Amino acid sequence: MESRVAVEEKLVVRKKFRDRFRVALVYPNVYRVAMSNLGYRILYHMLNNDDRIYCERFTYDSSRSLETGSDLRDFDLIMFSYQYELDLVKIAEIIVRNGLFNKPKIVGGPCTYNPFLLKPFVEYVYIGEAESKLQAFIEAIMENREDEEIAKIEGIYVSSISSNVTKTYPHILDTFLPSLQVSSNYTIFGDALMVDVSRGCKWGCLFCLGRSIYSPYRERSIDQLIQTIGEGMVKGGYSSLVMIASDLNNYSNLDELLEYVEKLMNYRKFKVIAPSLRADIINEKLLEVLVKSGEKTVTLAPESSEEVRFRIGKKIRDEVLLEACKIFKKTGIKKVKLYFMFGIPGETIEDLKTIVKIIEEISKLGLKVKVSANPFIPKPHTPLQDAEFEDPRELREKLKFLKKKLGKVLTTDGVKQAYIQAIISRGDEEIGKLILEVLGKYGVFSLKLLRREMEKIGLDINEYARWGSPEKPWKKIKL
Numbered sequence: 007m008e009s010r011v012a013v014e015e016k017l018v019v020r021k022k023f024r025d026r027f028r029v030a031l032v033y034p035n036v037y038r039v040a041m042s043n044l045g046y047r048i049l050y051h052m053l054n055n056d057d058r059i060y061c062e063r064f065t066y067d068s069s070r071s072l073e074t075g076s077d078l079r080d081f082d083l084i085m086f087s088y089q090y091e092l093d094l095v096k097i098a099e100i101i102v103r104n105g106l107f108n109k110p111k112i113v114g115g116p117c118t119y120n121p122f123l124l125k126p127f128v129e130y131v132y133i134g135e136a137e138s139k140l141q142a143f144i145e146a147i148m149e150n151r152e153d154e155e156i157a158k159i160e161g162i163y164v165s166s167i168s169s170n171v172t173k174t175y176p177h178i179l180d181t182f183l184p185s186l187q188v189s190s191n192y193t194i195f196g197d198a199l200m201v202d203v204s205r206g207c208k209w210g211c212l213f214c215l216g217r218s219i220y221s222p223y224r225e226r227s228i229d230q231l232i233q234t235i236g237e238g239m240v241k242g243g244y245s246s247l248v249m250i251a252s253d254l255n256n257y258s259n260l261d262e263l264l265e266y267v268e269k270l271m272n273y274r275k276f277k278v279i280a281p282s283l284r285a286d287i288i289n290e291k292l293l294e295v296l297v298k299s300g301e302k303t304v305t306l307a308p309e310s311s312e313e314v315r316f317r318i319g320k321k322i323r324d325e326v327l328l329e330a331c332k333i334f335k336k337t338g339i340k341k342v343k344l345y346f347m348f349g350i351p352g353e354t355i356e357d358l359k360t361i362v363k364i365i366e367e368i369s370k371l372g373l374k375v376k377v378s379a380n381p382f383i384p385k386p387h388t389p390l391q392d393a394e395f396e397d398p399r400e401l402r403e404k405l406k407f408l409k410k411k412l413g414k415v416l417t418t419d420g421v422k423q424a425y426i427q428a429i430i431s432r433g434d435e436e437i438g439k440l441i442l443e444v445l446g447k448y449g450v451f452s453l454k455l456l457r458r459e460m461e462k463i464g465l466d467i468n469e470y471a472r473w474g475s476p477e478k479p480w481k482k483i484k485l
Contacts, residue, residue, distance in 0.1 A: 011037045011065060011067055011068040011072060013037065013190045013191075013192045014190060014191075015072070015188060015189065015190040016188070016189055016190070016197075016242075017186050017187060017188045017189065017242065018072070018073060018188050019050070019051070019054040019060075019061070019073070019188070020073070021054070021060045022060075023060045023062075023074065023076070026057075026058060026059060026060045027058055027059050027060070027082050027083070027144075027148050028059075028060055028062070028076075028080065028081040028082045028083075029053055029059055029060070029061040029062070029081060029082065029083050029084075029085060029144070030061075030062060030064055030071065030078055030081040030083070030084045030085065031046070031049055031050055031053070031061050031062065031063050031064065031085050031087070032063075032064040032065075032078070032084060032085065032086045032087065032097075032100060033046055033063070033064070033065050033066070033086075033087045033089075034066050034086060034087070034088075034093040034096035034097050034100060035065065035066050035089075035090075035093060035096070036065060036066055036067045037065045037067055037068065037072075037192060038192055038193055038194060039194070040063070040065045040066075040087075041188075041189070041190060041192070041193045042193040042194035042195055043087070043089065044200040044201075044202055044248075044250060045087065045115070045136065046063075046087055047184065047187045047188060047189075047200060048136070048137075048182065048183065048184065049061070049085070049087075049136055049140075050063060050188060051182075051184040051187065051188070052136070052137070052140075052141075052182050052184075053141075053144070055182075056141070058148070059144070060073075062074060062076065062081075063188075064078060066096055066100070069103075069104070077104075078100075078104045078106060078109075079104060079105070079106065079109065081109070082110070082147075082148075083109075083110050083111075083112070083144065083147055084106060084109050084110070084111045084112075085111075085112050085113075085114065086100075086111065086112070086113045086114070086115075086128070087113075087114065087115045088113050088114065088115035088116070088117040088118055088124075089115050089116060089117065090117065090427075091117055091383075091426075091427045091430040091431050092423065092426060092427055092430070093117070094117070094123060094124070094430050094438075094441065095426075095430075095441060095445075095451050097113065097124075097127075097128075098127055098438075098441050098442050098445055098451075099445055099451065101127050101128075102442070102445045102446055107127070110129055110130070110147060111127075111128040111129055111130070112128065112129070112130040112131065112132055112143070113128050113130075113131050113132070114131070114132035114133075114136060114140070116215070116216075116219050118131050118132065118133050118163075119133070119215065119218070119219060119385075119386055119387050119480060119483060119485060120386050120431070120432070120433070120479070120480040120483070121133065121163045121165075121171075121483065122433070122434050122435045122438065122479040122480065123430060123433045123434065123435065123437050123438035123441070124165070124438060125165040125435045125438060126435065126438045126439045126442050127438065127442050128165060129153075129164070129165055129166070130143070130156070130162060130163065130164055130165065131162075131163040131165070132161055132162060132163075133161045133162075133163055133171050133172075133173050133174070133483060133485075134160075134161040134173040134174035134175050135174070135175040135176060135181075135205070135220075137176050137181040137182060138160070138161060138174040138175050138176050139159050139160050139161050139162065139174045142159050143156065143159055143162055146159065153166055153167055154167065160172065160174040161173060161174030163483075169482055170482050170483075170484070171482075171483055171484070172483075172484040173219075173483075173484060173485045175220075176224075177224075178224070179202075179204070179205060179224040179225060179226050180226055180227050180230045183201060183202070183226070183230065183234050184234075184238075185199070185233070185234045185235075185236075185237035185238035185241070185242065186237070186238060186241060186242050187199060187200065187238070187242070189242075189244065191245075195246050195248050195279055196245050196246050196277075197244055197245040197246065198244055198245065198246035198247065198248045198279070199235065199238040199239060199242055199244040199246070199247050199248070200248040200250060201226075201231060201234055201235060201238075201247070201248070201249055201250065202226065202250045202251065203225065203226060203231065203249050203250065203251040203254060203257050203263070204223065204224060204225040204226065204251045204252070204256075204257055205220045205223070205224050205252075206220040206221045206222055206223035206224055206252065207220065207221070207223060207252040207253065208223050208253070208256060209252075209253070209284075209319070209320070210319050211309075211318060211319040211320045212318045212319040212388060212389040212390050213309075213318050213319070213347070213350075213382065213384075213385070213388060213390050214385075214388065215385040215386075215387060215388055216252060218387040218388060218485045219387075219485060220252075221485070225257060225258060225259075228259040228262050228263060231259075231263055232263070232266050235247060235266070235267065235270065236266075236270065239270055239274065239276060240270075240273070240274070244276060245276055245277065246276055246277040246278070246279055247267065247276055247277070247278050247279065248279045248281065249263075249278070249279070249280055250281060252282075253282075253283070253284045253287065254280045254282075254283060254292065255283060255284060255287040255288060255289045255292065256284075256287060260289060260291075260292065261289075261291065264289075264291050264292060264295050267295060268295055268298070271295075271298065271299060275299075276299065277299045277300045277301050278295055278296050278299040278301055279296075279301055280292065280296060280301075280304070281305060282305045282306075282307065283304055283305065283306060284306075284322070285306050285308070285322050285326055285327045285329075285330035285331075286322045286326050286330075288330050288333050290333060290337060293333065293334065293337040293338075293339060294337055294338075296339070297337055297338035297339060302338065302339055302340040302341060303339070303340070303341040303342070303343065304334055304339055304341075304342055304343070305342070305343040305344075305345070306327065306330070306342060306343070306344055306345070307320075307344070307345040307346075308320075308322070308327055308344055308345070308346060308361075308364065309345070309346060309347055310346060310347060310348075310350055310353065310357060310361065311353075311356075311357035311358075311360035311361055311364075312324045312360065313357065313360075314350050314352065314353055314357050317352065318350060318390070319389075324360075324364050327364060327368070328364075328367060328368065328371075331368050331371050331373060332371060334373060335371050335372055335373055339373070340373065340374055341373065341374040341375075341376065342368060342373050342374070342375055342376075343375075343376045343377075343378065344365065344368070344375060344376070344377045344378070345377075345378050345379075346361055346377065346378070346379040346380075347379070347380060347381065347382040348361075348379055348380075348381060348382065348401070348404045348405070348408065349381040349382045349395070349396035349400070349401050349404065350382045351382075351390075351393050351394060355404075355407070358404060358407055358408060361379075361408070362408070362411045362412065365377060365412065365415070375415055376415060376417070377412055377415050377416045377417070378416075378417050378418065379405070379408055379416060379417075379418055380418055380419050380424060381395075381396065381401050381405075381421060381424035381428075382395075382396070383395060383424055383427050383428050383431055384428070384431070384432065384474070385431055386431065386432055386474075386478075386480035386481075387480065387483075387485050391432070391474075391478075391480075392473075392474075392478075394472055394473065395424075395425075395428040395471050395472050395473075397472075398421050398422075398425055398471075401421045401424070402421050405418060405420070405421060422453060425453065425471050426453055426456075428471045428472075428474075429456075429467065429470050429471050431474070432470075432473075432474025432475055432478070432480070433470065433474065433475055434475035434477055434479050435479070436465065436475075437470065437475070440456060440459050440460060440463075440465075441456065443459055444456055444459055447459075
């Protein structure tokens with residue numbers, strides 16, 4: 007069934023598409039999630055800055071473009087944003103549903119760290135940050151260059167011929183950052199201007215893919231941020247400003263940035279949002295600005311008990327977490343979101359009890375607490391890439407314990423979702439083929455159907471979830 011999301015947006019790019027190279031920018035999730043992604047916005051405006059190109063947006067809940075209501079098959083190049091492992095299934099579904107096998111397609115985003123599952127259904131995979139070489143790739147497609155020549159572009163994995171590819175990225179971060187961004191009230195942050203203050207991470211958590219994907223650590227200049235924020239908030243009239251970083255407190259010019267933002271808030275009212283903070287580096291001025299703007303919620307990721315946390319490289323003591331929460335309370339923060347994992351190698355029931363205890367202690371400080379807990383999934387290109395994904399039966403018991411102790415405070419995606427994610431995360435070309443086969447054969451995807459097809463060719467789905475592909479093909483990619 008054809009559909010088109012109907013929302014009131016501002017700063018949409020309008021062009022006549024006749025005689026232009028048409029690019030479909032597809033986000034395989036709902037509109038609300040798609041438009042909360044800064045990378046998606048940057049790509050949209052960056053490509054539309056080229057007058058020869060008209061880039062239009064598609065989301066999972068809109069089978070026609072948001073700009074002109076065009077069909078996906080009307081476009082010259084189809085680009086998919088791949089942010090989460092489970093989006094792979096939706097990408098395959100969109101390709102099958104729309105019959106896009108004969109259209110040139112490229113996938114980019116953080117999950118391209120393992121491009122081998124994508125080989126059966128897309129021609130190209132972009133590994134790295136778009137500002138670096140994406141326009142060179144599109145130029146090559148517009149000129150109908152051969153795949154052998156396209157494969158020479160840094161960061162481009164050509165499904166038919168590539169094996170070893172190295173990530174591409176801009177060495178200096180003052181890259182294109184639109185001050186006037188397409189937006190609407192129907193995003194996670196509401197009508198917001200989004201800026202990435204830095205990319206990469208200075209810390210060394212053993213489980214986290216972010217450091218590998220976005221390394222090395224780079225910051226935007228204070229001059230660029232002030233110019234972008236000033237123009238965006240004044241001319242764009244956004245209701246919120248979202249400042250994105252792996253650790254905003256670590257930005258070297260944070261005090262100057264906050265001083266400017268606070269002055270701007272005196273000129274016009276808007277909310278300031280910092281999606282995630284670290285407990286061991288708290289800038290009270292940042293908290294004061296957040297609260298003054300009307301933002302009363304902060305997010306921390308303790309990950310596990312103190313003992314396990316240290317073992318996986320996040321060396322923050324429980325007393326530091328509690329001290330951070332006391333500062334939150336003192337500065338006017340009302341709510342804290344906490345992110346945890348369970349099923350980490352070496353974890354015991356005592357660790358889960360410790361998690362419950364620290365949550366209870368934070369609640370006693372007078373803060374409203376929300377907790378998200380999901381199974382640990384080993385990621386390629388991390389020190390824990392060869393770790394075991396825990397048996398689902400044990401994971402369910404652990405989740406049952408957490409639900410009993412935490413009640414409605416806890417949210418989770420569940421063990422089944424994590425199991426599929428584990429298969430995709432460390433999968434290979436064969437898994438990609440089977441996902442495509444399931445969708446082509448049955449019209450829908452499910453774990454039960456994937457298990458059935460894997461059994462037919464003698465593959466053990468539990469071993470794939472537990473240890474990943476025995477070939478470990480992602481090791482050919484250099485991040």
